[in-house]
Structure formats: C-alpha cells, structure tokens
Amino acid sequence: MKRVLVLGGTGEARELAQLLADRPGLRVTSSLAGRVRDPLLPAGEVRVGGFGGADGLAEWLRRERIDAVVDATHPFARNITGNAVTAAERTGVPALVLRRPAWEPGPGDDWRPVGSLSEAAELLPGLGERIFLTTGRQGLAHFAALDLWFLVRAVDPPEPPLPARTTTVLARGPFTVDDERALLREHRIDVLVTKNSGGAMTAAKLTAARELGVPVVVVQRPPQPAAPSADSAGAAAEWLDSVLHQGDHAG
Structure with a gap:
C-alpha cells in the first residue's frame, strides 16, 4: 500500500x-x-x-x-x-x-501589478474611491487605515481590523461575467484588487473589469x-x- x-x-x-x-x-x-x-x-x-x-x-x-x-x-x-x-x-x-497557471493580462486590461497587499494599499488612494477587494478575509488590516469605501468578498465573515467603510459580501465561486459586471455597476466600483490566484472559478471579475474600464491592482504571487x-x-x-x-x- x-x-x-x-x-x-x-x-x-x-x-x-x-x-x-x-x-x-x-x-x-x-x-x-x-x-x-x-x-x-x-x-x-x-x-x-x-x-x-x-x-x-x-x-x-x-x-x-x-x-x-x-x-x-x-x-x-x-x-x-x-x-x-x-x-x-x-x-x-x-x-x-x-x-x-497564473492569470495574464490581455488586450484592453488595465492591470497595476504590485508585490504585496501593503503595496496595493499604498496605490489605492490615487486610483479611486470605491474599491472591490477580493483578496480573501485575511490581510484586510493592510487597508484598515484608508479613508476609502470597500466592498469585501470572502467565503467567511472577515475579522477586524477592517476599513471603517466596508460592505461585506459572503460568496464562494465560481462567478459569471454577467454577475460580476452587475456587481461592479451596482456598487459603482472604481478599482478592483485581487491576488493573482489563477484558475477559472474567479476569473470572471477580470473580464468584467476590462469591459467596464475598471483598473485592477494585481498582487503578484510569491x-x-x-x-x-x-x-x-x-x-x-x-x-x-x-x-x-x-x-x-x-x-
């Protein structure tokens, strides 16, 4: 055996x-x-x-x-x-x-690659006011001090510290492009933040961001x-x- x-x-x-x-x-x-x-x-x-x-x-x-x-x-x-x-x-x-395999940017994508969550947080104030944060419930403390509005999506409820203005959506993929496009529009999202996790389950948000002209801050893999x-x-x-x-x- x-x-x-x-x-x-x-x-x-x-x-x-x-x-x-x-x-x-x-x-x-x-x-x-x-x-x-x-x-x-x-x-x-x-x-x-x-x-x-x-x-x-x-x-x-x-x-x-x-x-x-x-x-x-x-x-x-x-x-x-x-x-x-x-x-x-x-x-x-x-x-x-x-x-x-990691995700790769294609024609029409506006990706801003960073090396860490802290670098992503530093970049956000110059990009927009309404942020869709899809990096999971761990590591949210990096964004807690920012005076921005966040939509946080995670499988389980996140624990503090969190940004003062945070709306949480509990969901597990896969997600469709239509659903992601509707979510970005409903919450008037200026910027998407994601880790470069790769795979098809959560890739639809990248397509929706490209279609709507939303810049994407992409945390690169270690x-x-x-x-x-x-x-x-x-x-x-x-x-x-x-x-x-x-x-x-x-x-």
Missing part, C-alpha cells in the same frame, strides 16, 4: 484526490488548513489542521510512512509550501508543487521554492505514477 499526502484546499487538490480515489494499492490523505468554516471536502481521507511547521510535518511523514507529498495549496500559501518542501527534503519523501512542479491535477497524477512505481519494473 502506497501512501500519499495531498496538502489541499483548492479545486486542483480536490480534482487530484478524485483522480486517485479508486486506484488500488493507494491510500490518499488530503489535509486542509481549517481556515474555512465549511470547506468543500475532497474524496477519500481528510485531516484538518496544521502540522506544527516543517518539523511537525516531517515527523508526521515519518510516522505515517508517506511515500509522496503533493502541495496543492493556494498559490499564496507561501509558508505551507515552504514547510512541505523542507519536510520532504529532510525525510527523503518525493514532493511536488501543484499550481494552476516566489516558489525549488521543487518539481505541475500545473494540473492530471500532470500531478502522472508524476505520482512515476515516483511511486519507479522501481516496480527494475530487473
């Missing part, structure tokens, strides 16, 4: 777990951070909660006799990814980073640690096949 740990919470992680669910001789455990109150659960075994950093994860990999790790967390989950790669190196367990990588669940499954059965046909 081969054992695989999938660090999940993304659509790609759920897709990978589904692809692996019925494979004989394979036991897959998906790990969720536990930051969302009602997460979408993947197929197979699920554990919720942290490991205690790289040291704790390395100990868990040894104890559970894990044969391979796939980090399929959010592109901005920098600490988790770093811990996964470090723990895998310490234990000799093969590790893969699964990341969906650098990825040196490790094998894949950009789809299918490619990750192929990598697992190769590393788990590497010596099966050796003479």
Whole structure:
C-alpha cells in the first residue's frame, strides 16, 4: 500500500484526490488548513489542521510512512509550501508543487501589478474611491487605515481590523461575467484588487473589469521554492505514477 499526502484546499487538490480515489494499492490523505468554516471536502481521507511547521510535518511523514507529498495549496500559501518542501527534503519523501497557471493580462486590461497587499494599499488612494477587494478575509488590516469605501468578498465573515467603510459580501465561486459586471455597476466600483490566484472559478471579475474600464491592482504571487512542479491535477497524477512505481519494473 502506497501512501500519499495531498496538502489541499483548492479545486486542483480536490480534482487530484478524485483522480486517485479508486486506484488500488493507494491510500490518499488530503489535509486542509481549517481556515474555512465549511470547506468543500475532497474524496477519500481528510485531516484538518496544521502540522506544527516543517518539523511537525516531517515527523508526521515519518510516522505515517508517506511515500509522496503533493502541495496543492493556494498559490499564496507561501509558508505551507515552504514547510512541505523542507519536510520532504529532510525525510527523503518525493514532493511536488501543484499550481494552476497564473492569470495574464490581455488586450484592453488595465492591470497595476504590485508585490504585496501593503503595496496595493499604498496605490489605492490615487486610483479611486470605491474599491472591490477580493483578496480573501485575511490581510484586510493592510487597508484598515484608508479613508476609502470597500466592498469585501470572502467565503467567511472577515475579522477586524477592517476599513471603517466596508460592505461585506459572503460568496464562494465560481462567478459569471454577467454577475460580476452587475456587481461592479451596482456598487459603482472604481478599482478592483485581487491576488493573482489563477484558475477559472474567479476569473470572471477580470473580464468584467476590462469591459467596464475598471483598473485592477494585481498582487503578484510569491516566489516558489525549488521543487518539481505541475500545473494540473492530471500532470500531478502522472508524476505520482512515476515516483511511486519507479522501481516496480527494475530487473
């Protein structure tokens, strides 16, 4: 029996777990951070909660006799990814980073790339008064001191500190272009702020912003640690096949 740990919470992680669910001789455990109150659960075994950093994860990999790790967390989950790669190196367990491709600007887009949420906050006063903030409920403190109006969209209610003038919309993607266009118009949005998460579930807001001429402040992804990588669940499954059965046909 081969054992695989999938660090999940993304659509790609759920897709990978589904692809692996019925494979004989394979036991897959998906790990969720536990930051969302009602997460979408993947197929197979699920554990919720942290490991205690790289040291704790390395100990868990040894104890559970894990044969391979796939980090399929959010592109901005920098600490988790770093811990996964470090723990895998310490234990000799093969590790893969699964990341969906980043969004790329196209004709007609007005993108303002920044390196962090704090840089996004610094840029906003010169761009507009009514901001659609789609960076999730964490990190909102970076915008708390701004005297601007914010529409904040998140899966769970955000916690303070928040900007003084904030309206919250609780929703989970996927979103349609028609819905996003209507939302931008209804709230008279001047500027959209997003992380470059990639993927189709929340890309419609970028199309709506382009159609309405709304500038988009795009927080770029953090650098990825040196490790094998894949950009789809299918490619990750192929990598697992190769590393788990590497010596099966050796003479």
